[in-house]
Amino acid sequence: DQQVKQNSPSLSVQEGRISILNCDYTNSMFDYFLWYKKYPAEGPTFLISISSIKDKNEDGRFTVFLNKSAKHLSLHIVPSQPGDSAVYFCAASVRYSGAGSYQLTFGKGTKLSVIP
Amino acid sequence: DSGVTQTPKHLITATGQRVTLRCSPRSGDLSVYWYQQSLDQGLQFLIQYYNGEERAKGNILERFSAQQFPDLHSELNLSSLELGDSALYFCASSVVPTGGTDTQYFGPGTRLTVL
Numbered sequence: 379d380q381q382v383k384q385n386s387p388s389l390s391v392q393e394g395r396i397s398i399l400n401c402d403y404t405n406s407m408f409d410y411f412l413w414y415k416k417y418p419a420e421g422p423t424f425l426i427s428i429s430s431i432k433d434k435n436e437d438g439r440f441t442v443f444l445n446k447s448a449k450h451l452s453l454h455i456v457p458s459q460p461g462d463s464a465v466y467f468c469a470a471s472v473r474y475s476g477a478g479s480y481q482l483t484f485g486k487g488t489k490l491s492v493i494p
Numbered sequence: 495d496s497g498v499t500q501t502p503k504h505l506i507t508a509t510g511q512r513v514t515l516r517c518s519p520r521s522g523d524l525s526v527y528w529y530q531q532s533l534d535q536g537l538q539f540l541i542q543y544y545n546g547e548e549r550a551k552g553n554i555l556e557r558f559s560a561q562q563f564p565d566l567h568s569e570l571n572l573s574s575l576e577l578g579d580s581a582l583y584f585c586a587s588s589v590v591p592t593g594g595t596d597t598q599y600f601g602p603g604t605r606l607t608v609l
Contacts, residue, residue: 412597421496421584421600467537480588480596481527481550484537
């Protein structure tokens with residue numbers, strides 16, 4: 379049972395345009411969400427996160443939106459650059475589990491290709 | 495560079511063998527997480543250690559075990575290896591505060607190939 383789903387395995391966007399990556403989750407206990415970028419032969423790199431008490435978080439060209447009622451989050455990259463081409467993973471955790479563990483549940487990733 | 499180091503980068507071994515993967519967390523981080531990434535399963539949480547003690551277990555096989563040492567580095571031991579254990583193994587570290595955000599930073603991974 380996939381608790382975090384990224385339904386688009388791949389996405390192609392023209393350089394300079396907006397990239398929108400989507401993620402859905404089923405576990406209503408999740409209260410902290412993160413996006414990671416991964417290049418081949420490297421580990422995931424943290425990009426941006428959002429707590430469930432917010433509906434938007436922005437960091438430079440990256441903005442994450444959270445819609446709790448729809449259990450949906452999205453990552454917007456504006457403007458997209460060729461260096462953004464990578465696999466993007468959505469991840470979720472339960473911050474206040476009481477056990478002090480923040481294990482991440484990952485989606486299967488979306489491969490973004492930004493075309494020059 | 496995340497500050498998390500993992501060795502070795504690549505490991506090729508045969509079925510039935512045992513291997514040890516090593517991880518050094520970022521300076522100041524007390525928690526180490528291990529994840530497995532296989533082709534069909536994506537990134538899956540295996541186990542977490544916090545300041546030397548096991549804190550949480552995920553989808554970790556009984557043939558696998560881990561520990562965290564007093565200097566906070568961690569080792570993941572994989573034994574009686576099977577072909578299906580071939581995967582990328584990532585270590586991540588974090589501060590794990592008592593509340594607030596906790597972001598995990600990942601190492602470059604160890605690629606294990608079982609022949």
